[in-house]
Amino acid sequence: MSASDQRDDLVVIIDPVARRADGESVRIAKDVLGAGASLKVCLPEGPEEFARALLRRGTRRPVVVGDDAALRRAVGVLHRERALGGTDLAVVPVAGVAAGVRLARGLGVPAGAVAAARAVLDGAPRRLDLLVDDRGEVVLGDVRIAVLGGGPAPVAGPAGGSAAAGERHGHAWLRTCQSLVRTLGARPGGGRGAGPARLRVEADGVTLVDLDQPVEGVSVVPGSGGLARVEVRPSSVGAGIAPVRARARSVTVAGPDFHYHCDGALAGPVRRRTWTVRPGAWSLTLPRP
Structure with missing residues (x-):
């Protein structure tokens, strides 16, 4: 055919x-x-x-x-x-x-x-890399572990104006509650802890950050050529600490109970999770260049 x-x-x-x-x-x-x-x-x-x-x-x-x-x-x-x-x-x-x-x-x-x-x-089909975790679950866009209230940004209302209008009518408390729920859901242990997460992040078996260095966030994104882009943001006290970046085929995060977002959907808590790149594993029809 x-x-x-x-x-x-x-x-x-x-x-x-x-x-x-x-x-x-x-x-x-x-x-x-x-x-x-x-x-x-x-x-x-x-x-x-x-x-x-x-x-x-x-x-x-x-x-x-x-x-x-x-x-x-x-x-x-x-x-x-x-x-x-x-x-x-x-x-x-x-x-x-x-x-x-x-x-x-x-x-x-x-x-x-x-x-x-x-x-x-x-359009035309385009081969894309895929992340697959150790349970067989797929990730199309990204994995993010965010702590210290660093979860996904709240979604603005239509035309960006409804949220402000709601606050003017006394509904600011509702947005505050929603923000609190998002923050607690993104913290390790469902919000039981207060402070940076202590996680071990390994890229192809090489430790990027160990448990002795608290982190504010981790992201894993399918890249190109069968390698994922990994970024770890260490917690900084006083002078800023630059993010640690790497490219790898396999990424493992381990530590005390932590939640994570896959393509924006909350998952966990878990103590260990590994994501592996499957190069060109799926095909999506997109507009022609």
Whole structure:
């Protein structure tokens, strides 16, 4: 089957969260895709139906209409079934809030249902590196361990104005509570400790930081050439301490119970986790250069 035939023969899996959050964008995506391809549309109601629709795609190219969680779920299903390497996956990002598609945007998928759907039809598959941890869970974007309140930045309201308006009407307490929850969730032990984390970070067996040096944060990001970019930010008292950076195929973090974020989703607590790069392990359809 030619590449052209594959582009014109799609199975479109519409995540239930997308249908509830933004039905209009879902409809637009279907219309654009249907104008340029033969579609089989699947409307799963849960993760099991989502997985079945993906695995029963036959020769059709799968297109996920949904948020970052739906994209990660699709990659995870294909990885577990050992079908990831031979599948050209495509996504039309749809979510109720912009933060819900931050990962897809970071990977190069266009914003907006029309532009993303056209990229599915006219784009080209691009091989991307993948991180896989010691449980077999996949990471498409990054791993971050943040302490001292260094978790992901809070998401602004629409047009950046709703948060300020809420504070003017006496709702500042709500934002304070939400910030506190995020901060506690990002600290080791779910917030039981107060202060920098003490972690051992190893890159390809070489210790970058040991337990005697407290750290404020760690990040692991798939890079290129089969190597991940690793950055460790040691805690500084007085004079600043420069971040420790490395490139490695395997990264291990160990220490007292710590939480971490994978593609923005909170996980843990754990005492040890290893992430390994799988070079060019998956294919995502992106706009042509």
